[in-house]
Amino acid sequence: MIVEPLQSRNVRLRTATDDDAAFMLELRTDESLSRFLNRTDADLGKQKAWIAAKRDAADDLPLIIxxxxxxxxxxxxIxxxxxxxxxxxxxxxxxxPGSMVTAAIESALLVYVQAFEKLGLELCVFDVRNGNAKVLSFHEKLGAHFMYRTSTDSWFFFSKDDFAAARSRYARFL
Ligand SMILES: CC(C)(COP(=O)(O)OP(=O)(O)OC[C@H]1O[C@@H](n2cnc3c(N)ncnc32)[C@H](O)[C@@H]1OP(=O)(O)O)[C@@H](O)C(=O)NCCC(=O)NCCS
Structure with missing residues (x-):
């Protein structure tokens, strides 16, 4: 899927293109950053094909912050x-690492603006690896509801109404 870019106070969120393949690969193959992510082959051609496939799919939206x-x-x-x-x-x-300190909160808010306000979706259901304490705490602070834990992941939901409440709390970032 391809969408128009969105802008918050300090962050722009746009659809990924072929030209982003090297940057995405650099992040995904960085050992310290990929601990809680599925493994990615260090293959630029494969990464370009992955972006193209996701952009062509109606149920997927790869983005760059x-x-x-x-x-x-x-x-x-998304x-x-x-x-x-x-x-x-x-x-x-x-x-x-070293990016502006509001990149995480602003990019998360823009993800929800895109999904709930632009795409008209109503419910987010997502999982976080159990060991990813920082990200678990991030979602809890934003108001996500814990559902259950499997041996590997914790599952949460966050609704359009939850986002409306968070949006007014975080209006200064948007
Ligand atoms: C996931 C990831 C993008 C989050 O970004 P991050 O910058 O680490 O996010 P943080 O939770 O530290 O938030 C950044 C700042 O915003 C603040 N912040 C976070 N949530 C906030 C909230 N709800 N309200 C106010 N401030 C908030 C934090 O306190 C932090 O500021 P501090 O450093 O002064 O404490 C990053 O850790 C990363 O790239 N991790 C590796 C990949 C990964 O594991 N991804 C998750 C799998 S999907």
Whole structure:
């Protein structure tokens, strides 16, 4: 899927293109950043094909997080978009260390603006690896509801109404 870019106070969120393959690969193959992500082959051709396939799919949206100067600082995706259930998941979220401190909260808010307000979806259901304490705490602070834990992942939901409440709490970032 391809969408128009969105802008928050310091962050721009845009659809990934072929030209982002090397940057995405650099983040995904960085050992310290990929601990809680599925393994990615260090193969530029495969990464380009992956981006193209996701952009062509109706249920997936690979995105790039940019700073105010237009520099790519991270990546994230909205995926498993179910048009009938109006539900989605998001993740594949990586931000380069040393980026501005609000990159995480602003990119998360923009993901929800895109999904709930632009795509008209109503429910986000997502999982976080049990060991990923920082990201678990991030979602709890934003107001996600814990559902259950498997041996590997913790599952949460976050609704359109939850986002409306978070949006007013975090209006200063948007
Ligand atoms: C996941 C990831 C993108 C999150 O970014 P991050 O910058 O580490 O996010 P943080 O939770 O530290 O948040 C950044 C800042 O925003 C603040 N913040 C986070 N949530 C906030 C909230 N709800 N309200 C106010 N501030 C908040 C944090 O306190 C932090 O500021 P601090 O450093 O002064 O404490 C990043 O850790 C990463 O790339 N990790 C590796 C990949 C990964 O595991 N991805 C998740 C799998 S989907």
């Amino acid at each position: 940019e700073d105010a100067a237009g520099l790519a600082v991270g990546t994230v995706s 995926y498993h978009i179910d048009a009938a259930l109006k539900s989605f998941c998001w993740g594949r979220w990586i931000i380069r």
